[in-house]
Amino acid sequence: MSLGTVLDESSERITYGYFDDVDNPIVSDDGATYTDGGTLASTKSYEWNHSIGEIVMALIGRGLVLDSLIEHDWTLFQEFPWLVEDESGLSVIPEERPGIPLSFSILAHKPA
Numbered sequence: 001m002s003l004g005t006v007l008d009e010s011s012e013r014i015t016y017g018y019f020d021d022v023d024n025p026i027v028s029d030d031g032a033t034y035t036d037g038g039t040l041a042s043t044k045s046y047e048w049n050h051s052i053g054e055i056v057m058a059l060i061g062r063g064l065v066l067d068s069l070i071e072h073d074w075t076l077f078q079e080f081p082w083l084v085e086d087e088s089g090l091s092v093i094p095e096e097r098p099g100i101p102l103s104f105s106i107l108a109h110k111p112a
Contacts, residue, residue, distance in 0.1 A: 020048050052104060064108040071101035 016026055031043035056066060074090040075083070079102065083091040093099055 016049060018049060019051055020054060022048065055106070059106070059108050064110055067107040067109060068105070069107075070105045072103045072105065073099050073101065075102040 025046040025048050027044070027046055029044040031040050033040055052069070056069065059066060074086070074092045076090065078085075078091050082094065082097070083102075084094050086092045091102070093102070
């Protein structure tokens with residue numbers, strides 16, 4: 001889950017709820033893919049938001065132990081038109097804009 005699934009492209013307004021709404025998925029039909037090339041046989045997709053709390057609780061519920069949770073101010077793709085590419089090729093928030101989390105990493109393990 002990222003803020004991109006909550007905010008519109010301008011990040012000026014909230015488009016979808018942050019918390020999962022199982023009865024109202026985000027529906028798109030545009031054929032876009034996050035991969036490099038390829039063609040989709042079916043272009044209609046259904047997506048549901050999952051909050052960080054929901055993801056963490058799902059891991060704990062499966063018996064995993066959380067080792068770390070880190071939010072990042074970068075993402076691997078141009079999620080918003082106002083993001084800029086840094087020297088390593090990541091999409092980051094320009095210095096003149098306030099910081100928001102764009103991605104996160106979780107490290108967990110299954111106890112022996």
